[in-house]
Amino acid sequence: MPSDDFVARRDAGAGWHAQMPDDKAMLRAARDLTKDIAEARPAIYWPDMIGSALLGYVAIAAAILVDGALEKIAFGIVGALAFYRALMFIHELTHIHKNALPGFRLGWNLLVGIPLLVPSFMYEGVHTLHHKRTQYGTVEDPEYLPLALMKLWSLPLFVLVSLLAPIGLIVRFGLLVPLGAILPPVRKFVWQRASSLSINPEFRRRPPEGDISKRVFWQELGGMLWAWALVGSVFWLGWAPLVTAGAILSVTALLNQLRTLVAHLWENEGEAMTVTAQFLDSVNVPPPGYAAEIWAPVGLRYHALHHLMPSMPYHSLPEAHRRLARELGVSSTYHGANHKGMATLVGRIARSTMTPRG
Template sequence: MTTVASADTRLSSSARQEVADLFGPRPWIYWTDFLLSLTVGYASATIYLSGPFPSSRTVASLVIAVVALYRVSMFMHEIVHFRRGQMRSFSITWNLLAGVPMLIPSFMYESHQDHHNVREYGTRQDGEYLPLCHTGWSGLVVFLGQVFLQPVLVFLRFLLGTPVSALHPRWRQWILQHASSFVINFRYRRTLPADAPRGWWLLLEWCCFLRAALIVVMIVLDIFPPTRGLKIYFLACCTLGLNHLRTLGAHRYTNPGFAVTHEEQFHDSTNIRGGLLTELLCPLGLRYHALHHLLPTLPYHNLSRAHRRLMEQLPESSAYQDAEYPSFASVVSRLMRTIRTREGHHAPDAEGI
C-alpha cells in the first residue's frame, strides 16, 4: 500500500509541477463561451419548439439546440469545481439564465465532489459511477434507459417535490438527501455539509418550481399545444442522451465497487484524442477526463494545453501515458469487449454498488 501511495503522490506532484501556471481561470473565456452557447441554444430551441415537426428547419434547429444547450449545461461541472467565492457572479448568472430555465440548478450537482473522493469513487456512495464491466449487457441497457426516465423525474422533483418538502423539515431533509442530485447510481445518498448555502438552494429550487409550473399552466390554458410538452421532453432526452454517451467513454468502469487509490481512480479514467465530433460530444475539456481526475481544479480552457505538455514532458514510462485513447469509439469498443468477456459477473453486494 505504501508503494501504491508513493506512486500516486509522484504522479500527481509531477503533473502539478509541469502545469503549475495553468490553474488560473480566465473569466472572459467563461463568459464569452457561455453567453454565445446560450444564445445559440435558446434561439435554436425557440425555432424547434414553435415550428412544425418534422421538417428540415425544425430538425436542424433541434440538432443545433441540443449541441449548444448540452455545452451550456456542462458549465455546471466547472461551477462545482470553483473554490468558494471564485467566479461567483458567473455562477449566479449561469444558474439564473440556464440552471433554472433548464431545471438543472448547480446545487443538484454538488454531489459531484463524491465522485472525486478516493474513499467514495466507484462505490455505492459515488452517484456518477456504475460497475458497467461487471453488470453485463443488462446493466448497460438500464444505464442508457435512464435517458428517457430522468427528464420526467427531474420535472416532478421540482413541480411536486419542492412544495412537498416545504411541509415538514423531515420531508425537506429526505428530499435533499434522496432526490437532489444528478446521478446515474440511484442508490446514492447525498451527504449534506453543515455549511451548505441552503438559502440559495431554496431560492433556486422555488424558481425551478415556478418554471416547471409555468410549463404546465401554459399547456392547460391552451396557450401552448400539448405537443410542446412532448417537444420539450424530446429535447431534454436528446441533450441528456449526449451526456450519457459521453459518460460511457469517461471511465473504463472496471471497479466492482470498492474504494481505490487516487492513481487507481486515474487509471480507471480516460483521455481521448479526436476531432470536432469528439469536442461536440465531450465539450469543455471533458475528453481529458483522466487529467481532470488527476488535477480537478484545472480550468476547462487549459486542459488541452496541459495534456499536450504532460504527454511531452512526462517520461514514456509514466502512468499518465497509459490513459490516452485514439478516439471515443476506441474507448467504447474496449468497454463492449470487456462486458462481453465478463458477461454474467456482478459487483459484490457487500461492498459494491
C-alpha cells in the same frame, strides 16, 4: 512507473489493481508543469457559457416555430448540443475557487440551471465526493457504478433511461418540492434520493450544511415556479411547444449519459483506489479528432487529467495535456489513460460485461 507491457495490457482490456503504487513522477509533473495556467479566466468562461445558452434558446425557439420536419430536427440538434455545452459548466462550478469568477454561479443558474431544472445545488457538494481519495469507486461514490462488471443489458438501459429526465425533473420540482414543504417524509425522500446528479442507486445525500442551505431554498423555489410555468404554458400555447422543448432536452440528457458511460472504465469492484489507479480508471480522449469536443465539451475530453488536477480550469486542460504528454512520453502511466474515442470505449466496456466471472 508502469511495466513495459502496460499499454498492451490496457488496450487488450486487462485491468490493474486498485492499490497499484502511485506514479509519483506523473503526480509531480502534473503539479509542477501547470502552475502558470491554473487560473480561471472570466473572459473565456462568460462568453462561452452565455453564447452556448443563447444559441440553445434561439435553436429551440426556431424548432418550435418552423413547420418542416427536417428543419425542426436540424434546429433541435443544434439546440440539444448548445444546451449540452451550456449545462456542462455545472461541472466547473463545483471546482473553481469561490472568488475566481464573481457572479458566475448566479448567472449560470438564472440562464441555464433553473430553466433546465438542473440548478447547481444538484451537483455542488455531490460531485466533490467523487474526487475524494477514499470514496472514488466505492459504494459511497455518487458517480460510480461498476458498469464493466455488470450485465450487457445494463448498458443500453443506463443510457436510455436518461431520455425521461425532462419529465422527471418537472415532477421533482413542480410536484414533489411543494409536497415536501407540507410533508417532511416526502421532503426527506426527495433530498436523499432526487437532489443530486448521481448514478449510484445506493447513494443517499446528507442534509445541506453551511452556505449551500440558503442556495438550495432559492434554487428550489425558482425551479418550482419554472416547472409550474412550463406546465401552465400548455393552457395558452398548447402541447406542441412543451413537447418539442422536452424532446430536445431529452437528447441533451442522452448525450450527457453517453459521455458518462465512457468517462471511466468502470472496472473497480468497490475497493478504495490509489490516485494513480483512479486516473487509469478514468478516460482522456485527446486530439487528433474533433468528435470528442462535441460529446465531451468544456474540457471533459480530458476527464482522466481532470482527476489528477480537479481545480484546473477547462480552458487550460488542452495545454496541460500537451505539456504532460511531451514530458512523460508514450510509455508512461499518463499515456495509459488516453483512448481513441467513444466507439472504442463502449466496445471495451461491452466486452467486459460479457467476460465470465467466478
